[in-house]
Amino acid sequence: MDELTHGFRVDEAACDGCLACMRACPTYAVRVKHGKARVLSQSCIDCGSCLKACARGAITATTRTLAEFDHFAFKVAIPSPVLYGHFPLEVRPEHIVDGLLAAGFDAVWDYGIDLRLVTLANVDYVKRWRGPRPVISIMCPVVVRLLQVSYPRMLEQLIQVHPPREVAGREVKRHYSQELGLAPEQIAAIYVTPCQARTVSILQPAEGGRSYLDGSVGIPQVFNTVLVEAREAARTGRRRSEWSPVRSADVLRLSLRRPITELLTKHRYLSVAGLPNVIRVFDDIEKGKLKDFDYLECYACWGGCANGNLTVDNVYVTLAKLQSLMNELPETDPRTEEEVARRYPHEDYSLPRAPQPRAAVVVGDLRERVRRKRKADRIAAILPGLDCGLCGAPACKVLARDVAAGEAERGDCVFLSRQRLEELRRIHRRPE
Amino acid sequence: MAEELLTCSFRVHGRDFENAGEASTEIKSLLKDLEIDPQTIRRAVVVAFEAEMNVVMYADEATVTLVLTDEDISIEAADSGPGIPDIEHAMEEGWSTATDEMREMGFGFGMGLPNIKRNSDLFAIRSEVGAGTVVSCRIDLDDHG
Numbered sequence: 250m251d252e253l254t255h256g257f258r259v260d261e262a263a264c265d266g267c268l269a270c271m272r273a274c275p276t277y278a279v280r281v282k283h284g285k286a287r288v289l290s291q292s293c294i295d296c297g298s299c300l301k302a303c304a305r306g307a308i309t310a311t312t313r314t315l316a317e318f319d320h321f322a323f324k325v326a327i328p329s330p331v332l333y334g335h336f337p338l339e340v341r342p343e344h345i346v347d348g349l350l351a352a353g354f355d356a357v358w359d360y361g362i363d364l365r366l367v368t369l370a371n372v373d374y375v376k377r378w379r380g381p382r383p384v385i386s387i388m389c390p391v392v393v394r395l396l397q398v399s400y401p402r403m404l405e406q407l408i409q410v411h412p413p414r415e416v417a418g419r420e421v422k423r424h425y426s427q428e429l430g431l432a433p434e435q436i437a438a439i440y441v442t443p444c445q446a447r448t449v450s451i452l453q454p455a456e457g458g459r460s461y462l463d464g465s466v467g468i469p470q471v472f473n474t475v476l477v478e479a480r481e482a483a484r485t486g487r488r489r490s491e492w493s494p495v496r497s498a499d500v501l502r503l504s505l506r507r508p509i510t511e512l513l514t515k516h517r518y519l520s521v522a523g524l525p526n527v528i529r530v531f532d533d534i535e536k537g538k539l540k541d542f543d544y545l546e547c548y549a550c551w552g553g554c555a556n557g558n559l560t561v562d563n564v565y566v567t568l569a570k571l572q573s574l575m576n577e578l579p580e581t582d583p584r585t586e587e588e589v590a591r592r593y594p595h596e597d598y599s600l601p602r603a604p605q606p607r608a609a610v611v612v613g614d615l616r617e618r619v620r621r622k623r624k625a626d627r628i629a630a631i632l633p634g635l636d637c638g639l640c641g642a643p644a645c646k647v648l649a650r651d652v653a654a655g656e657a658e659r660g661d662c663v664f665l666s667r668q669r670l671e672e673l674r675r676i677h678r679r680p681e
Numbered sequence: 682m683a684e685e686l687l688t689c690s691f692r693v694h695g696r697d698f699e700n701a702g703e704a705s706t707e708i709k710s711l712l713k714d715l716e717i718d719p720q721t722i723r724r725a726v727v728v729a730f731e732a733e734m735n736v737v738m739y740a741d742e743a744t745v746t747l748v749l750t751d752e753d754i755s756i757e758a759a760d761s762g763p764g765i766p767d768i769e770h771a772m773e774e775g776w777s778t779a780t781d782e783m784r785e786m787g788f789g790f791g792m793g794l795p796n797i798k799r800n801s802d803l804f805a806i807r808s809e810v811g812a813g814t815v816v817s818c819r820i821d822l823d824d825h826g
């Protein structure tokens with residue numbers, strides 16, 4: 250199996266072993282050993298809960314700068330619509346295009362068309378689907394990875410349609426190689442991302458294979474330059490291009506978590522945001538509930554993508570700005586619809602392969618695993634069950650499992666070992 | 682001869698819709714802890730879930746027993762229910778005696794038993810009207826278990 254790519258790094262020197270990230274991790278992927286956090290790659294779903302929980306700034310997203318794409322002949326920005334909610338109201342989307350060009354991109358992509366195309370593909374998918382319901386939206390890469398790690402049984406319910414950013418990447422390569430006479434490899438399709446999970450999904454798609462995109466830059470990486478330049482363009486009225494990538498309200502819908510639901514008026518849908526809520530709903534589906542719903546849209550971040558971990562502004566402000574932008578725009582744009590009608594029947598939007606369960610590395614034959622499980626059950630029975638986390642594992646049953654696997658010792662529990670308590674005192678002693 | 686490695690059983694109560702699915706959820710987490718192949722877990726959980734739902738919908742009390750050997754997983758649901766008068770009918774896809782109330786909750790579409798059979802490598806059902814029903818299934822493990 251290929252090694253998994255993840256988007257976060259723990260700076261050992263800055264980590265003070267405070268347990269906050271371990272407690273925040275929804276998939277029990279963090280352990281704290283000798284006062285330092287470490288992440289178990291197989292269980293990490295790139296949600297970034299650890300990043301948000303770390304008060305010391307010891308966990309950082311591994312980001313790229315635009316300069317790292319300089320070896321491409323032509324760089325095209327595919328900005329997440331969330332970007333357009335990041336600027337003062339007088340700065341219009343067309344000014345932001347100006348800012349992106351000033352930041353070093355050679356072109357800004359008309360992403361609204363891809364969003365519409367994928368919306369139609371999703372609606373058709375839901376209407377045609379005859380398998381177990383509800384089908385689950387593939388938009389949020391964290392949700393896809395959560396299914397791979399914790400709910401492999403439900404993977405078949407995942408909508409097997411490319412997310413819009415991938416369709417955009419494919420079309421960017423096709424369009425510009427034709428227009429400029431360049432090879433597709435010379436053109437960089439770069440997503441401007443509101444979250445690190447998308448960065449990871451481009452580096453290593455959940456379904457395997459290769460992304461159509463060449464990489465991404467986070468909103469924070471371009472924000473300052475774009476802000477200065479876009480403001481200047483708004484103030485002087487001097488612009489490199491008159492063109493706006495946001496001509497209709499429907500382009501912004503996804504970012505406001507109000508996407509394709511109005512197209513599914515005869516269907517029942519659920520929209521869920523926030524990882525703990527998503528997990529609760531998935532647990533219900535696994536218990537056979539919610540079969541009456543046709544479509545389930547989930548986002549790991551409770552504010553949707555506007556609250557991603559690579560955004561700059563306060564989520565409420567971003568949402569309010571996107572909403573006010575939406576209010577001024579017509580619902581649809583005739584030019585976009587024309588292009589959508591032309592392209593939709595001729596393109597394939599389906600994923601080349603279905604995302605597979607992320608199997609853990611299996612150690613030992615079945616007999617040995619049963620022995621290990623029994624041992625874990627015996628150890629769990631003598632642990633206090635308080636899930637205090639002082640042992641460095643997020644829950645007593647996780648410590649029991651780690652001990653049975655030889656990865657921890659029962660003496661790591663402060664209830665069972667005085668030495669452990671003393672060790673913790675040493676590690677966490679406050680300066681006099 | 683297969684060697685028995687682990688046995689566990691769960692009580693399931695008829696009409697207890699609130700806790701419906703708990704036994705199969707526990708079976709899932711047990712098999713996951715044992716690092717059984719996800720596709721096998723999937724099949725076992727579908728079998729356990731449908732068997733459990735049949736009990737919840739139609740029977741009074743049942744014991745769902747899971748036996749793990751080094752070669753296969755057996756799941757047996759033995760209930761003290763009304764029994765099935767016509768098993769051949771019950772095995773047909775879409776044939777159901779579910780009430781409107783059950784259907785409103787999203788159950789009882791006549792796919793339960795066929796679904797169990799489809800996901801088992803060996804399937805047997807015996808039933809006596811007035812006494813109860815026993816559904817027995819076996820799912821073979823692949824090489825790595």
